[in-house]
Structures are given as C-alpha cells and as structure tokens.
Amino acid sequence: MTLLSVNLNKIAVLRNSRGGDEPSLARAAQTCIEAGCGGITVHPRPDQRHIRPDDVRMLAQLLRGRVEYNIEGNPFAGARGSYPGLLALAREVRPTQITLVPDGDGQITSDHGFDLVRDADRLAPLVAGFREIGCRVSLFVDAGTTNFEPAVRIGAQRVEIYTGPYAAAFAEGRVGDALAACVETARRAQQAGLAVNAGHDLSQTNLGTFKAAIPGLAEVSIGHALIGEALYEGLAATVRRYLQILD
Template sequence: MTPAHAPAPVHKTALSVNVNKVALLRNTRHLGIPDVLRAAQLCLEAGAQGITVHPRPDERHIRSDDVYELAALMKDWPDREFNVEGNPLQNLLEFVRNLSARGLPLHQCTFVPDSEDQFTSDHGWSFPQDAARLKPLIEEAHRRGVRVSLFMDPLPEAMAAAQAVGADRVEFYTETYARAWGTAEKNKALEPFVLAGRAAAAIKLGVNAGHDLNRDNLSEFLHVVPGVLEVSIGHALIADALELGYSATVKDYLRCIDQAFAPGYQPE
C-alpha cells in the first residue's frame, strides 16, 4: 500500500471536499486547468475522507464527464466516499442511475431543492409539502445502494419528517450560523442547530453539515452541535487552497475538526 492510498485518518467528523469551484475556474478557459481530478487526488492524499460535487443542469462548474471521471478515481480509494449533490427533480437521479449502471462508486447523494438557475443553495426541503415527491426518489436511490441525505434548515420538528420519507441523514444548511459567527448573534444562530442535532440524534438520524463553514467557524460548530458525521466544504476550502495549497489546506481543516473534540477546547 502506497502512502497516497493509505487508509483515511480517523476523525470524529469526516471532511468531504467540494471541488465545484475548481471546475468553475477551469471553465473560464479551454485549457483544462486547474484539473478537477488532480485537485480531488491531492485532497484525498492529504487525508480528506470524501469528495463532493454538485453538477447543476447548466454545467456552469462541474460537468457530466467530471462526475464519471471522479467516480472512476474514487475506485482507487475504497475507504473514501463520493457524494453527489443536486435536485432529484432535475438531473441528480440520472447520475445515480448512470453511475450504478457503469459500476462506479456513489456512496451518498444529497437532495438539494435548488431551482435550475439558482446562484447557490440557500434553503432546505419543507415538510409536509415535499414529502410525497421525495419518498419515491429516496426509495430509488436506496434500491441502487446509495445513502440519501436531505439538505435541511435546522428545524428540530422537521427531523422526524425527514426520517419518515426514508432519509438516512440530513445536511444542515449552515449559512445562518456562518453569517452570525463573530457577532453578538452567534449563540442565537447556533441554538437551532443544537436543538435540531439533538432531535436527529434522538431518532438515530444521521447529521451532515455544510455551507460557508471555514477554518474560523468550523471547530465551534462541531464542538457545540452534537453528532455531526460529515462536513462538506467547498468555497472556503478552495479559496484557502489558492494561498496554502490543497495539502496544507485539507490538513488544517482536519486540524479544526480534531480541535473541536480536543479535551479542554473552548470556543472563542
């Protein structure tokens, strides 16, 4: 076993690197750089436990070919996870079907209620409004052996509803916390995540988190919110990598994760 393919380091919360912004920069020219596969490879070599992509229908960043090429890369990393995000009412289930048909790995799909022209993800699913249309789509993903996470606002009362339609996990939309971090409103912004995390834990519903988490706010979030299994981080991590490089950046995010659970850690 080569060092590059050593087992993933053990952390209480897994780090999945979203490489969308690498693709966004690449797409501004026709040179194929920066290379999305190379970025993913370097992040995995540095210890990231997974790779995430969110291929939008307009392919403004991640393209269809990227999804299949990244999945093929992940075959060389059997202890890491590939997560594809998107709206299951648009193109996400097509990727689930095609990856399954090609025998390529897909460990998790994250259902996100984006419109086709949406700038970025900015809200979660609503219950009971979305329940009927989500349930059969979740069932299809499960038939193909894929775990399903629902992108959700931190609403404690919605956790049971998400589980009732078959979700294995929820991914908390964390922008409200990130926006309040460093202000007098931080604790107020954190409270719904703590309560929703407790509600999910009480029914054994898995919790992921993502959106605007960074090296400043990540440790405190994980320290306070119970049971976060995975964070998916893209924009801030890739921005940091422009200055620090992929390897140093991933290692520092892993340090932030470890810091959250270190004895004696006290958030600022």
C-alpha cells in the same frame, strides 16, 4: 471523527472560465485524498455551470474504493442537454451518498433546505430510487427544523444542516441564536435516528465552534472557503488544517 468531504465545484468554475482542462479536477481530488480527506463532494447542475456529467463519471473511477463520494443535486430537475438527471447519473456512478437539495438555476448557490412536511411525499419515490441503487440518502434542511418524522418515513438516512445563516451570524459576532438552532436541529434529527451532516460557508474560522457544539456530527462538506483559503496556503495544507480542527 467527523468526515471531511471536500467540494470541488469551485475548481470546475475556474476551469470552465477559461475552457480546457486546467485546473484539473482529477489532480485536485488526488491532492485532497493524499492530504487525508475522507470524501469528495460535487454538485452537478442541469445548467452545467461548474461540475459536468463527465466530471462526475471521471471522479467515480478515481474515488472508487478510496474515499466516500457525495453527489449533491436537485432530484426534481429533469434531463437537459448532456445532463441526464440526478437519479440517472447516480445509477451510472453509484456514489456513496446522495444529498438532495431544493435548488434551481436562478440560485447562485444553495440557500435553503426542504420543508420536510410539504415535500416528503414528492421526495418519497426518489429517495426509494436512490436507496435501491445502494446510495445513502441525505436531505438538505434548514437550521430550526425539528420534525423529522417525514424524513424517516420516506427512508432518508441523514440530513445536512444548511449552515449559511450560522456562518453569517458568526462573522457578525452574534452566533448564539444561529448556533442554537443548528444544535437543536441536530439533536432532534439524531433522536429520530438520522445521522447529521453540515455544510455551506463553513470555514477554518467558524468550524471549530460548530463541531464542538454538535456531538456526533457525521460529516462536513466544505468547498468555497476551503478552495479560497487554499489559494494562499496550498490545497494539501488547507485540507490538513481542516482535519486538525475536526480531530
């Protein structure tokens, strides 16, 4: 079964908008775990617009031995303020998986993947650093990527397909080409020996079609849509609905 990792960034956005500790990341994570999710995802950024380093540390304690812990981030972003850098943070908390994403402060959200041919040599020592501390390493890639030799060469174990364009095409009723690009990318990655994750704008509406098209899909990381839907249906009920789609 495809693992559901719930991204808690939006809980942190809401908390930070008011200050204090509510809504509670710990309670949100606990609720998702009790509802059956297989993992929790966070994406700490140097500008700390949502998840903060202390959140990462707190969740590491809460999740250890229970579900997978996936930390997303830009490996090239340096330390800033209390943000120590992605590799330094990973050394502290030892997540199950690190998903490397080429994002910057100017992006509202992640909106593109790595160019593996161009970026592999820069990524290589960082991938090695994460592997040395026991993290599984996944690289964020665009649908349509077909050359995965560079990812294999530098030691990546998974790729995460950026599904934003697929979700947009699905909403507009023209899903064919966008889904085909995802399917081909997944097929090529699996042929190269990489497991395939997916994430970004996946929802209850479009997830079933995506899952059915990609045999062996290892994991989906879902936050924005899931938290939005949970405002109406409740967090535990929404997590269970996603699990039913993935089953």
